[in-house]
Amino acid sequence: xxxxxxxxxxxxxxxxxxxxxxxxxxxxxxxxxxxxxxxxxxxxxxxxxxxxxxxxxxxxxxxxxxxxxxxxxxxxxxxxxxxxxxxxxxxxxxxxxxxxxxxxxxxxxxxxxxxxxxxxxxxxxxxxxxxxxxxxxxxxxxxxxxxxxxxxxxxxxxxxxxxxxxxxxxxxxxxxxxxxxxxxxxxxxxxxxxxxxxxxxxxxxxxxxxxxxxxxxxxxxxxxxxxxxxxxxxxxxxxxxxxxxxxxxxxxxxxxxxxxxxxx
Amino acid sequence: xxxxxxxxxxxxxxxxxxxxxxxxxxxxxxxxxxxxxxxxxxxxxxxxxxxxxxxxxxxxxxxxxxxxxxxxxxxxxxxxxxxxxxxxxxxxxxxxxxxxxxxxxxxxxxxxxxxxxxxxxxxxxxxxxxxxxxxxxxxxxxxxxxxxxxxxxxxxxxxxxxxxxxxxxxxxxxxxxxxxxxxxxxxxxxxxxxxxxxxxxxxxxxxxxxxxxxxxxxxxxxxxxxxxxxxxxxxxxxxxxxxxxxxxxxxxxxxxxxxxxxxxxxxxxxxxxxxxxxxxxxxxxxxxxxxxxxxxxxxxxxxxx
Amino acid sequence: xxxxxxxxxxxxxxxxxxxxxxxxxxxxxxxxxxxxxxxxxxxxxxxxxxxxxxxxxxxxxxxxxxxxxxxxxxxxxxxxxxxxxxxxxxxxxxxxxxxxxxxxxxxxxxxxxxxxxxxxxxxxxxxxxxxxxxxxxxxxxxxxxxxxxxxxxxxxxxxxxxxxxxxxxxxxxxxxxxxxxxxxxxxxxxxxxxxxxxxxxxxxxxxxxxxxxxxxxxxxxxxxxxxxxxxxxxxxxxxxxxxxxxxxxxxxxxxxxxxxxxxxxxxxxxxxxxxxxxxxxxxxxxxxxxxxxxxxxxxxxxxxxxxxxxxxxxxxxxxxxxxxxxxxxxxxxxxxxxxxxxxxxxxxxxxxxxxxxxxxxxxxxxxxxxxxxxxxxxxxxxxxxxxxxxxxxxxxxxxxxxxxxxxx
Numbered sequence: 001x002x003x004x005x006x007x008x009x010x011x012x013x014x015x016x017x018x019x020x021x022x023x024x025x026x027x028x029x030x031x032x033x034x035x036x037x038x039x040x041x042x043x044x045x046x047x048x049x050x051x052x053x054x055x056x057x058x059x060x061x062x063x064x065x066x067x068x069x070x071x072x073x074x075x076x077x078x079x080x081x082x083x084x085x086x087x088x089x090x091x092x093x094x095x096x097x098x099x100x101x102x103x104x105x106x107x108x109x110x111x112x113x114x115x116x117x118x119x120x121x122x123x124x125x126x127x128x129x130x131x132x133x134x135x136x137x138x139x140x141x142x143x144x145x146x147x148x149x150x151x152x153x154x155x156x157x158x159x160x161x162x163x164x165x166x167x168x169x170x171x172x173x174x175x176x177x178x179x180x181x182x183x184x185x186x187x188x189x190x191x192x193x194x195x196x197x198x199x200x201x202x203x204x205x206x207x208x209x210x211x212x213x214x215x216x217x218x219x220x221x222x223x224x225x226x227x228x229x230x231x232x233x234x235x236x237x238x239x240x241x242x243x244x245x246x247x248x249x250x251x252x253x254x255x256x257x258x259x260x261x262x263x264x
Numbered sequence: 265x266x267x268x269x270x271x272x273x274x275x276x277x278x279x280x281x282x283x284x285x286x287x288x289x290x291x292x293x294x295x296x297x298x299x300x301x302x303x304x305x306x307x308x309x310x311x312x313x314x315x316x317x318x319x320x321x322x323x324x325x326x327x328x329x330x331x332x333x334x335x336x337x338x339x340x341x342x343x344x345x346x347x348x349x350x351x352x353x354x355x356x357x358x359x360x361x362x363x364x365x366x367x368x369x370x371x372x373x374x375x376x377x378x379x380x381x382x383x384x385x386x387x388x389x390x391x392x393x394x395x396x397x398x399x400x401x402x403x404x405x406x407x408x409x410x411x412x413x414x415x416x417x418x419x420x421x422x423x424x425x426x427x428x429x430x431x432x433x434x435x436x437x438x439x440x441x442x443x444x445x446x447x448x449x450x451x452x453x454x455x456x457x458x459x460x461x462x463x464x465x466x467x468x469x470x471x472x473x474x475x476x477x478x479x480x481x482x483x484x485x486x487x488x489x490x491x492x493x494x495x496x497x498x499x500x501x502x503x504x505x506x507x508x509x510x511x512x513x514x515x516x517x518x519x520x521x522x523x524x525x526x527x528x529x530x531x532x533x534x535x536x537x538x539x540x541x542x543x544x545x546x547x548x549x550x551x552x553x554x555x556x557x558x559x560x561x562x563x564x565x566x567x568x569x
Numbered sequence: 570x571x572x573x574x575x576x577x578x579x580x581x582x583x584x585x586x587x588x589x590x591x592x593x594x595x596x597x598x599x600x601x602x603x604x605x606x607x608x609x610x611x612x613x614x615x616x617x618x619x620x621x622x623x624x625x626x627x628x629x630x631x632x633x634x635x636x637x638x639x640x641x642x643x644x645x646x647x648x649x650x651x652x653x654x655x656x657x658x659x660x661x662x663x664x665x666x667x668x669x670x671x672x673x674x675x676x677x678x679x680x681x682x683x684x685x686x687x688x689x690x691x692x693x694x695x696x697x698x699x700x701x702x703x704x705x706x707x708x709x710x711x712x713x714x715x716x717x718x719x720x721x722x723x724x725x726x727x728x729x730x731x732x733x734x735x736x737x738x739x740x741x742x743x744x745x746x747x748x749x750x751x752x753x754x755x756x757x758x759x760x761x762x763x764x765x766x767x768x769x770x771x772x773x774x775x776x777x778x779x780x781x782x783x784x785x786x787x788x789x790x791x792x793x794x795x796x797x798x799x800x801x802x803x804x805x806x807x808x809x810x811x812x813x814x815x816x817x818x819x820x821x822x823x824x825x826x827x828x829x830x831x832x833x834x835x836x837x838x839x840x841x842x843x844x845x846x847x848x849x850x851x852x853x854x855x856x857x858x859x860x861x862x863x864x865x866x867x868x869x870x871x872x873x874x875x876x877x878x879x880x881x882x883x884x885x886x887x888x889x890x891x892x893x894x895x896x897x898x899x900x901x902x903x904x905x906x907x908x909x910x911x912x913x914x915x916x917x918x919x920x921x922x923x924x925x926x927x928x929x930x931x932x933x934x935x936x937x938x939x940x941x942x943x944x945x946x947x948x949x950x951x952x953x954x955x956x957x958x959x960x961x962x963x964x965x966x967x968x969x970x971x972x973x974x975x976x977x
Contacts, residue, residue, distance in 0.1 A: 010372040014384075017369055020442070021391045024402025031405060080291045087287025091280070099288060102295050110503025110547060112520045113303070113540045116527050120309060120537070121302030145298045148291050162718075168682050169715035171702040173729035173780065183732065187719045208397050209505050213527065223395045230401055230510065242398040249393045253386055260382055276684065 025246055032239035049240035059241060062225040066205060069136060069221060073143035074200035078193065080144070081151025081200075086185070088152065089159035103153070106146045115213030118142050122214065135216035142214040143207065147200040154199070158192035202252070205245075303544075310537035320533045328534035332542065344522065348542075351518040354433070355502045358440035362448045362497050363490065365441065370452035370489075374459070385453060392446045400439055400510045407435050407511070431513025439507040444500070448493035455489025487561055495554045502550070503543050519543055630659040630816045631693035631706075631783035633679065638688035640674050640840075648674040649685070650840035656818060657832075661810050663819045665827040666837035667863065672820045675837070676786050679818060680709045693783055703732070708777035709786040712793070714769045716761045722772055723757050729780040747779040751809070767798045774806070778813070785810075787819045791826065803829055824864050828852060836860050853903070857976040861901050868902040868945050872974065880974070883943040888917050890969045898977040906971035907947040909936065909957055910964040918972075920945075920965040924957050938965065 035044035053059055084103070088096065106114065118138070125132040132138055170184040186193075208223040215224055222241060229238050310328050312320035334344045373384045391399060406413055409428030417423050429435055459482065467481030468474070505520035512518075519539060526536025633656040640649040649671045656662045664672040677683035678690065681702030690698045697705050708729065716725050723744060730740045748757050751771055756764065764772065770790055777785055787806075791799045807830055810817045821827050827834050828848040836843045836851060836859075844856045855861035858869055870882035875897045878889045882900050913921055922940040934956050936947045947965060949956065957963050 007375065010368055010375070013368055014372050017365060017445075018387060021388065021445070024399055024406055024442070025391060025394065027405045028398065028402045080294060083287045084291030087284055090287065091284045094284070099292060102292055102300070106295060106299055108499065108547060108551060109299070109303070110500065110520070110543050112503050112505045112524055113306070113543055114299070116523065116536060116540060117302035117306040118298065119527060120533065121298075121305050124305060141298050145295060148294060152291060163713050163715055165711045165713050165715040166717060168680075168702075169709070169711060169717070170728075171682065172680055172707070172709045173776070174703045174732040175728075176703055176732070179732055183728070184717065188717065190719070202393060206393065206395050208395060213524075223397045226395075226397050226401065230397070230404070238401065242395075242401060245398060246394050249390060252393065253390045257383065257386060 028239050028242045029246060031236060032243040034236060034239070037236055049236045052237055053240045053244075056237065058220075059222075059225060059237070062220050062222045065136060065219055066221040066223075069139050069143060069211070069219075070201045070204035073140045073147055073204050074197050076140070077144045077147035077151050077200050078197050081148045081196065082155050082189075082193065084148065085152040085155025086159060088156045092160075103149045106149050111207075111209040114146065115142075115210040118145075118210070119213040133216060134214060134219075136219045138214045138216070139211055139219060139221075142210050143204045146207070146210065147203055150199050150203065151196040154192050154196040155189060158189045162188065198252070306537045306540055309533050310541050312534050314532045314534050320537075328532075328538040331532070331535045332538045347517050347522050348519055350433070350516065351502055351520075354436060354440060354504075354508075354518060355498050358437050358444065358501055359494060359498045361437070361441045362444050363493070366445055366448035366452055366493065367486075367490075370449050370456050373449075373453055374456040385450070388449050389446045392443070396443065396506050397510075399443065400507055403435065403439055403442065403511060404430060407438075430511050431516065433512065433516045435511040436508050436516045436518075439511045440501050440504065443504075443507060444497040447496040451489040451492040451496065452486060453489075455486040459485050484561075488558065491554055491558050491561075495551065499547050499550050502546055630814055632656060632658040633784060633816065633818070634689075634691040635675075636689040636691075638675070638678060638685045638690065640671075640678065640683065640685050647840050649678075652688070652840075652842055654835060654842060654845065656816060658816055659814045661807070661817045661819065661830055661832045663821060663827040663831040663834045664837060665821060665824060665834050665863070667822055670837040671840040672822075672837050673788060674840075676709075676788055676818060676820045679784070680707055680786050681705050682709075706780075706783040707786060708780050708782040708784075709788060710770075710773045710777050710790045712789045714773040714790075716764075716769055716772060716776070718761050720761070722753070722759050722761065722764070725761065725772060726757075726776050726779055729776065733780070743779055747775045751775040751778070766794055767802065770794065770802060771805075774809070778809070778815075782815070784816045784818060787817060789820055789822070792821070792823075799826075806830065824852075836863060838863075854973055855901065855975055858899055861899075861975050866901055866903060868904060869975070870900045870902075870943065872897055872900050878969075880972075884920055884940050884945065887920075887967070887972060888969050889972050889974070893972070893974060897974060899975045901973040901975050902945065902967055903971065903973075904935070904946045904948040906967055907945075907949075908966040909947055909949055910966060911955075911957065911961070912964065913962060914964040914966075916966070918967050918969060920967075922963060922965055924959050924961045924963060927956070927959055929956070938963070940965070 032049055033045050033047070035046035035048070084099075088099065088103075118141075119134070122132045122134055122138045126134070166184070166188070167180070170180045175183060205222075208227065211221055212224055212227065215221070220228070222245065226238050226241060229235050309320045311324045311326070313323060313325050313327060315321035332344055334340050334342060369388070373381055373388075376384060405411070407428060407430035408414065411428070414423070414428045417429055418427075423429060423432075463485070464477065464481045467477040470477075470480075502518075503520045504518055505524050508516050508518045508521050509524075512521075519542065523536045523539035523543065526532045526539070633654075635652055635654045638649050638652040639647075641647050652671075652675060664675055666672045674683060678685050679692075681697070681700060681704075685698065688698070689696060692705065692707065697707075716722075717728065720728065726744045726747065727740045730743060735743070744757075748754075751774060753771065753775060756768055756772065761769070761772075770793075773790065790806075791802055794802065803826060806817075819827075819830060828851075831848055833845060833847050834851050835845045838859050844851055844860045846854075851860065852864050855864055855866070861869060870884055872880045872882055874881040878891050878893065880887055880889060880897075880900055887900065920940050922938040922945065924936055925939050925944070926937040928935040931951065933948055933950050936949065936957070938945050938947060945965065
């Protein structure tokens, strides 16, 4: 009897929590279709903010920057992180404490410290060498830095989950070192590579603080544009971009669910 | 024993070491070059003098730390100290609230049918996949003056008329709880899923009340997950920049804003760097404390970091 | 170099028995392939020109020569301490010993997965001491099977051929042929995670065999299976080896399995070979106490005095077969060589004792008896006669030719 009351209470709490989690997003989506220029009340349905959105060059360029940044940094981080993940696995019996500390550093460092360190460093480097001008390049470097650990850890844990004799079986079955990589290792860790890529991509799109401090005047991404717009005073356009970004996330969620289902 | 054996072994060692360097050095070099060196440079900046254009200059001094402690041209002022205390207070309160919400939620998910659990977890996590700025913007819309929530708070007499729930310290706390809830639910869920039900049944057998049974059999088993969650929530919360900046207005600044404002405004890099050092120290102290607690509880390895 | 008497003895022994394996090998293994017998797998196929390695079209079994193999792990752990061993072409050879004896290390050196610190290894006519595994015509059936999880059964089988550069059509033919030979049936189109343990074992065997290696290595391939499946697969493995005439090197810690399967067995301990010989030699004439105990013998008694063929132990005085050589240190009496007679009877090699314990096992019964201060075990077939009861006074009789002396 008491158990059932508890369960009913928990169910109620669960739905309340869901409302709490989705209400802010729902408000953004709702106001993106608002006919009036108001964030306080809905006056009617309209797509005008979306029309304005696609006519806004700044937003379109921010969208392009976001994609280029996420794609480029994820690919670089995938290559570097994959190597380091394999190295950690292959040499896991050595004393690699320093490497573990190094890999966890980008994860534990507060975003703000991460961002301003790189900003200060890049400014100094630019002063000294003329390179590293704040812009997409420095942003890619910064994003790769925080993506590497996640790729490395995902790849490492995939390797650890494998039967170690598989590596020996590949050698035993006449695979040369290069063929071992192409025909055994890469296909075997393919699921890990895919999820590492998507995680890196998401982390990049999600990031604001580090992008903000390493960006230049020309390289604003969508979050940076939104931030600026909020600071200047809310424009309903923001609701429209935000809604599109929320839709992308929802799509990704459904996709990940479908992939999980197929695996099960 | 004999030379060839030793030679063969050392040759193999050289090959292995070369392999280690080949795989590990690009990543290690990247992190050292683009994170360790910058952090070291930043620490150096903290010991420099603030120049007329807000950029660091020689000579070395401890001026920035004096400023951080509140000493300025006009004598001592408590502003920075308040900011620091506010950061600590917000972190503690938000982490506590996150635990209070996440604990029953994580438990509830484990009691549901297995096929629903991944979907429920996904529902909890998905909001955190959207950009932090957007999520916070959503709360700004919800809490602004004139919105239904603000109006309700006004009628209840919780806030002064026409003030709105944001900007305020309350809005920052709410934003933090919202932002970090999934980071607590996931490790707690993992802990509940591994729960040894035989122990729970034995405890129900041994102890008369469910509360005692919970305290002796369930809670200790979920402690490693709880600690992992606290690490994942408290450390980034302490350094939070976006939420206090957007939801707090000028009066609810945290350490992250103090640091960032010295750079974005270009006003005082050494002061900002000194603040960053303080933040780093707090981070590592927090990690160290959690490790110690985790080890003492015997679940040391379970704590994520 | 420190002296390694046991290894030297083992090598001599290996030399002796390898000269005439059929003499001592008994009728259990009728088909003794010698020298170079063609692999059946190749005979079936029309094409023999798919081995780029040596270009020869005739596939023949290879012998293996090991000379002074040493291996250490770290600075202290000695895995192999000077192994000299010759394995004949077409032989089913077993490396037997407890865990940590070096048998797996030896197998891994044969596969090329481990490099010996010292010594030479020849397979066929080729010195492969420094040849990496992917360039050796040797394949391994791993204890964990090591099937590639990202590939189907068919792709697993074709993996080695693909790596060797065999073209697609030939790969398919050879995979189909091996699938038929091992009777894989419809397993061939399954995913790896849909297979049971026994099925995985057979796929792993087929994957190694399809490459037609000079030598097949098997690292405790049956140890993960339950008893029934295990004995079924033992028979199948033996059948495959006899039909192919390939050299098999088999590693196990199970002496029963070793005796059922092998043409010859090498017993290892502490990184050295203790004894090499056909199963009957190793079981009935162990050279030392370690081998005797490992083969399951407990009735070992220190010899306090020996005069000609008469030895004295704590059991009393016993008479050996005239001219029994060997060491004078321990006397071995196998439990199944003892006859148990009722009452107290006199005669040569008659011992008087009392039944302390009886384990009834249906087909036979095991007895523990007290002879003076000593204990002895006896196994008696259940042929319908009266079996002695606990506390019965009995007479134990052993034939002189069944008594063996072994080194400590």
